[in-house]
Every structure is written in C-alpha cells, then in structure tokens.
Amino acid sequence: MTGNRFGTLFQxxxxxxxxxxxxxxxxxxxxxCISLSEKDIQPFLDLRKPGQSRHTTQRNExxxxxxxxxxxxxxxxxxPIGLLIENTDQKSKDYSDIKDKxxxxxxxxxxxxxxxIRDYRGGGRSSARETAMRVAAGAVARKVLEHSIxxxxxxxxxxxxxxxxxQNKLQIRAAVIQIGTECINRDNWDWDQVHQNSFFSPDFEAxxxxxEYLDMVRKRSSSAGAIVEVYASGxxxxxxxxxxxxxxxxxxxxxxxxxxxxxxxxxxGFESVILGGEDNADEIRIDSDGVPEFQSNNAGGILGxxxxxxxxxxxxxxxxxxxxxxxxxxIDVDGNETDIITKGRHDPCVGIRGVPVVEAMMACVLADxxxxxxxxxx
Ligand SMILES: Cc1cc2nc3c(=O)[nH]c(=O)nc-3n(C[C@H](O)[C@H](O)[C@H](O)COP(=O)(O)O)c2cc1C
Numbered sequence: 512m513t514g515n516r517f518g519t520l521f522q523x524x525x526x527x528x529x530x531x532x533x534x535x536x537x538x539x540x541x542x543x544c545i546s547l548s549e550k551d552i553q554p555f556l557d558l559r560k561p562g563q564s565r566h567t568t569q570r571n572e573x574x575x576x577x578x579x580x581x582x583x584x585x586x587x588x589x590x591p592i593g594l595l596i597e598n599t600d601q602k603s604k605d606y607s608d609i610k611d612k613x614x615x616x617x618x619x620x621x622x623x624x625x626x627x628i629r630d631y632r633g634g635g636r637s638s639a640r641e642t643a644m645r646v647a648a649g650a651v652a653r654k655v656l657e658h659s660i661x662x663x664x665x666x667x668x669x670x671x672x673x674x675x676x677x678q679n680k681l682q683i684r685a686a687v688i689q690i691g692t693e694c695i696n697r698d699n700w701d702w703d704q705v706h707q708n709s710f711f712s713p714d715f716e717a718x719x720x721x722x723e724y725l726d727m728v729r730k731r732s733s734s735a736g737a738i739v740e741v742y743a744s745g746x747x748x749x750x751x752x753x754x755x756x757x758x759x760x761x762x763x764x765x766x767x768x769x770x771x772x773x774x775x776x777x778x779x780g781f782e783s784v785i786l787g788g789e790d791n792a793d794e795i796r797i798d799s800d801g802v803p804e805f806q807s808n809n810a811g812g813i814l815g816x817x818x819x820x821x822x823x824x825x826x827x828x829x830x831x832x833x834x835x836x837x838x839x840x841x842i843d844v845d846g847n848e849t850d851i852i853t854k855g856r857h858d859p860c861v862g863i864r865g866v867p868v869v870e871a872m873m874a875c876v877l878a879d880x881x882x883x884x885x886x887x888x889x
Pocket of ligand 1: 613642770772830833
C-alpha cells in the first residue's frame with residue numbers, strides 16, 4: 512500500500528492500524544539542534560485523544576507517545592525521528608458481528624475492492640486512529656517553525672520579509688464554528704473560550720447550546736457533521752509556489768486527507784463567488800510603520816499559491832459520523848443484502864476531535880513549505 516507518506520522536505524510516514532499493537536511514524540527532514548521531548552508532543556495528543564467528554568468516543572486510549580530515535584540530549588540530531596504510541600484499548604469483539612458487512616459511509620467496500628483483504632476491526636489503515644500520528648508529527652512541525660521563524664534559530668532576514676512585524680507571534684489555532692445545523696455567533700468569538708469547553712467552540716453560548724443539540728442528535732441514534740476553521744498567523748510572506756505546489760493546493764490536499772473531511776475552503780472560499788472583484792480582491796496600503804497592509808483577507812493569506820503574510824484561513828467540513836446505532840441497509844462480502852447497526856464506541860460528531868488534527872496538518876504543510884523556501888531562496 513502506497514500513500515502513507517506526507518510532505519517533501521518535512522516528510523513523515525505513518526504506520527499501524529487501529530487494532531494492531533501500536534501506531535507510529537517516522538519523520539524525516541527535521542533540522543538538527545531543535546529542542547524536542549515527549550513533553551512537546553503529548554499536550555497536542557491529549558487534545559485529540561478519545562474519552563475527553565461525553566460528546567466524543569468513550570474508547571479509552573492513553574495515547575502516550577514515545578520518541579524512539581532522532582533526539583540526543585533533548586535536541587534533534589537531524590536523523591529520522593521515530594515516534595510510537597501503543598494501542599491499549601482495542602476491543603475487537605465490538606466489531607465481530609459486522610465483520611462480513613460493509614459499513615455505509617466507511618472505507619470497507621472500496622478497501623475490499625482494492626486490496627481483497629480487510630481488517631474489519633475498526634477499519635484497519637483507514638481508521639482515524641492514524642490521525643494521532645498526524646497530531647504527533649504536527650507537534651514536531653510546530654517546533655521546526657517556532658525554532659526557525661520566531662525562535663533562537665531565526666533564519667529570516669529582515670529584507671526577505673516585508674511583513675516582519677507579524678512574525679513575532681507564529682500561531683496555529685483552530686475552532687469548531689458549526690455543528691450540524693447550528694453555527695456559532697461570530698460576534699462572540701473569543702479564542703480563550705476554545706479550550707474551556709468540550710467542543711473547541713470560540714463562542715461560549717454556542718457550546719452551551721451544542722450540548723442540548725448533540726443530546727437530541729444522539730437520542731435519535733443519529734450523528735452530526737461539523738466545520739472547523741483554522742488560522743495560521745505570523746506566517747512570513749513567500750511560502751509556496753505559483754504552479755503545482757501552491758500553498759493552498761497543498762493545504763487542501765492535507766486537509767482532504769483527514770478522515771471524514773468532505774470539503775475545504777481557503778479564505779472566502781465558496782462565498783467569494785457572490786462578491787464582485789472590487790469587494791473580493793484585497794486592497795493594499797502602507798501602514799504608519801511603512802509596512803504593507805492588506806485592507807481585507809478574502810484571499811485567506813495566499814495569493815498565487817504563495818503566502819502573503821496575512822493570516823492563513825482555512826475551513827474544513829467534516830461529515831457526520833457514519834457509525835450510528837440506527838439500522839442501515841448494506842450488503843455483505845458475499846453480495847447479499849442485509850442490515851447493519853454499528854455498535855461499539857464512536858464519536859457522535861467526529862469534527863470535534865478533528866480540531867487538533869486540522870491544526871497539525873496546517874503545521875506540517877507550513878513546516879514543509881518553510882524548509883522548501885529555505886532550500887530555494889538563499
Ligand atoms: C478524529 C476522528 C475520529 C473519528 N471517529 C469515528 C468514529 O468513531 N466513527 C465513525 O464512523 N467514523 C469516525 N471517523 C471518520 C472515519 O474514520 C471516516 O469517515 C472513514 O474512515 C471513511 O473515510 P472518509 O469519510 O474520509 O471517506 C473519525 C474521523 C476523525 C478525524
């Protein structure tokens with residue numbers, strides 16, 4: 512099976528299955544002499560791990576990461592970084608009654624067509640358990656970015672960066688802005704709220720309402736989709752390329768590769784269609800410090816595939832969880848029509864736990880493009 516590797520210069524390969532003994536990744540291309548320990552990675556995994564609230568799956572994985580290689584005396588050595596998480600809460604019996612049936616909305620049917628063999632326990636390689644390793648790789652990507660863009664090893668020449676004043680704070684942060692039919696009120700947006708509620712909501716009132724809403728969804732044995740919005744601020748201008756390696760194209764691919772993601776928007780996205788060019792194209796002025804300043808950000812921080820120095824803004828739509836307690840029509844491996852109810856422990860809204868994964872993919876794409884920028888622009 513190919514397609515387990517991400518990136519060009521910041522490159523990682525993940526391995527492992529949901530119900531195997533462990534999952535892991537090997538990260539290649541991390542520059543030497545960056546401080547790194549498990550403590551830099553674990554907090555991000557803790558945000559993604561199951562069982563954090565009754566609105567996420569009750570599977571009880573510890574998700575304790577171990578660094579196997581590539582770090583000496585607390586610093587990266589420039590060699591491949593091996594990371595491992597043991598699976599401690601596999602309950603294969605949860606899947607025994609559906610082992611010969613294709614779960615609607617899952618990869619079971621297509622996977623079987625392609626490979627002719629399938630680990631029915633939680634989807635094998637197509638299980639979202641894989642996203643834990645993306646979050647781990649994303650934490651390392653953040654270290655690369657922090658070290659080289661804002662930290663001790665800052666490589667950026669002032670002359671290379673008209674948006675210099677933006678770089679003192681590189682931040683990648685995401686929030687849930689919609690669950691099912693229920694949106695946040697943008698006037699209530701408060702980043703400090705995001706880690707104060709179980710939904711990563713920037714709007715306290717929306718989070719209170721979502722408790723009721725998801726309880727109602729769950730009572731119907733149904734599930735809900737979600738939209739996650741991610742911002743990368745303090746990204747220098749110049750990351751990306753104008754043709755096939757556009758920054759927005761790579762971000763779209765990275766986000767679309769997350770399980771259950773069905774749509775990605777950059778900046779104004781689909782909304783830009785209804786704007787005239789005079790409203791959509793972001794005008795530019797020089798601010799009082801002599802720094803170029805965009806008057807709006809419909810482009811989502813990317814022009815011609817290259818970062819502009821503005822916030823990079825991406826929205827990611829997660830479909831509703833497919834495994835629900837409602838009877839669904841399907842077929843079995845022998846081609847017989849049958850019904851299925853997917854018992855076991857599932858997220859009623861997978862988009863919630865998607866938040867740290869979306870942030871991680873943003874970090875990985877930016878770290879990759881940052882290293883590519885340094886490789887080309889001397
Ligand atoms: C963090 C996370 C957790 C997920 N947990 C579940 C789950 O508990 N039940 C489920 O049916 N799908 C879950 N999914 C989605 C499935 O993995 C995904 O829908 C399935 O592999 C088919 O892939 P596709 O939706 O990308 O086509 C989860 C996705 C993410 C990102």
